[in-house]
Amino acid sequence: MKAYWQLTLAQLRIFARNRQVLFFTLLFPIILMLALGSFLGNSGGTSISIAVIDHDESSASKALLSNFQKNEAIQLDQSNSVDEALDELKTDDYQVVMEIPKGYGKHLQTHAEKSKALDLPVYYNETNASASQLGLTVVTSAVDQVSKNIEDYSPVVAVQPKGVRALDIGYIDFLVPGIVAMMIMNNNMNGVAGQISAWRERGILRRMQGTRLKASTFIAAQITARVLLNGLQAILVLVVASLLFNVQVNGSWLALLTFVVLGTLAFMAIGFIIAGLAKNPESAGPIAAFASFPMLFLGGVFFSINSMPEYLQPFVHVLPISHLSTALRETMNVGTPFLGLWPHWLTLVAWLAVAFTIASRTFKWE
Structure with missing residues (x-):
């Protein structure tokens, strides 16, 4: 020893x-x-660019958009065309593109009578997984907050993305x-x-x-x-x-x-x-x-x-x-x-x- x-x-x-x-x-x-x-x-996708196409234009859809605007790390743009937003998504101008379908506000008002959550189409670039998955995490969190704010919480709106998980x-x-x-x-x-x-x-x-x-x-x-x-x-x-x-x-x-x-x-x-x-x-x-x-x-x-x-x-x-x-x-x-x-x-x-x-x-x- x-x-x-x-x-x-x-x-x-x-x-x-x-x-x-x-x-x-x-x-x-x-x-x-x-x-x-x-x-x-300092690199790593800390600024998230999201394009939203609001087909409903109701008070409920505007409330959803305000949840995104409260996050200083999110750059929110509203678009009138899904095709144009997807073209910009392919060139990495956006990390996520989301559609708010017609009838979104009405669905929230009558959610107790419905057994299925309303799906919001959310698009992301599969070739840029890191930034896209971070954007999906932010979108999912904001959308989930809508359900949590409703009395007797039950999932009434859900995001169903496809892809892999990335770390923030x-x-x-x-x-x-x-x-x-x-x-x-x-x-x-x-x-x-x-x-x-x-x-x-x-x-x-x-x-x-x-x-x-x-x-x-x-x-x-x-x-x-x-x-x-x-x-x-x-x-x-x-x-x-x-x-x-x-x-x-x-x-x-x-x-x-x-x-x-x-x-x-x-x-x-x-x-x-x-x-x-x-x-x-x-x-x-x-x-x-x-x-x-x-x-x-x-x-x-x-x-x-x-x-x-x-x-x-x-x-x-x-x-x-x-x-x-x-x-x-x-x-x-x-x-x-x-x-x-x-x-x-x-x-x-x-x-x-x-x-x-x-x-x-x-x-x-x-």
């Missing part, structure tokens, strides 16, 4: 004394987040979990591969092997030091994001840190594989870069996985960073509980088990 703590503290001292390591592991992700967040952080978040909310996933991958896969290869070439590993030090103790100390480093960095990134961009962790901090640990272990195991395959430190870097660079763009770090071509989807959903970034994003943005994210932590555990098995066979002391 004494050797374990000594190796852990020694590894942390190595990180602290190397200014380049401190910069790239602690400051670089924050600088990247600040750069992207400053330019793109800005790009900075999407970006921060991806930055955390990126730094976990780089710190462990790239860092372990380079460090272990360098120690092997300098004979440090051979000298360790000649002592009573067990390989399990050496690996455990490496894991502990890097888990502490990644946990510190993740907390630092999240604190900066909260202070500057008001990014919040809506889910459990324990679940968030659990995924940080799982990601650290999985990518460390991959790093040990690369260190075992590389003949020297000069080759370890390119091999690690060859593995990590595609994952930056295919793993959901900067771009949504769902927006990628369909032929890439099966490959993307196997990558460990795609599950790590999605799990962190679901925990932070949506507040999904840990058990609800079982496909992601189960996949990371599978990567850890397989990579550790391969690493144990490829690892060389000298």
Whole structure:
């Protein structure tokens, strides 16, 4: 146990004394987040443009429109032609187009005699899912309020859209979990591969092997030091994001840190594989870069996985960073509980088990 703590503290001292390591592991992700967040952080469809065609023109339809006008994030336009509004919808001038049918006001007055809610046609652009779904959420909320305002509430007006659900978040909310996933991958896969290869070439590993030090103790100390480093960095990134961009962790901090640990272990195991395959430190870097660079763009770090071509989807959903970034994003943005994210932590555990098995066979002391 004494050797374990000594190796852990020694590894942390190595990180602290190397200014380049401190910069790239602690400051670089924050600088990247600040750069992207400053330019793109406020994007994400916070202004919703809605076109309404009011065929009824009753006091009830005007009351519905006033519900939309109370929302400062909504830009409401009234149109006389459905076809013209749909043409503008196709060019992204509007996120949603809604029709208020003739007889809307009369239906509200006689709703007690009717068993079926009145459907309001609502159109949205399927090629712009994020903005469209946000618009649908706003429309549904306003329409539902009409029913709630009626005594003895029962649904008398309903929106029946077709499409997928999208989150009401800005790009900075999407970006921060991806930055955390990126730094976990780089710190462990790239860092372990380079460090272990360098120690092997300098004979440090051979000298360790000649002592009573067990390989399990050496690996455990490496894991502990890097888990502490990644946990510190993740907390630092999240604190900066909260202070500057008001990014919040809506889910459990324990679940968030659990995924940080799982990601650290999985990518460390991959790093040990690369260190075992590389003949020297000069080759370890390119091999690690060859593995990590595609994952930056295919793993959901900067771009949504769902927006990628369909032929890439099966490959993307196997990558460990795609599950790590999605799990962190679901925990932070949506507040999904840990058990609800079982496909992601189960996949990371599978990567850890397989990579550790391969690493144990490829690892060389000298």
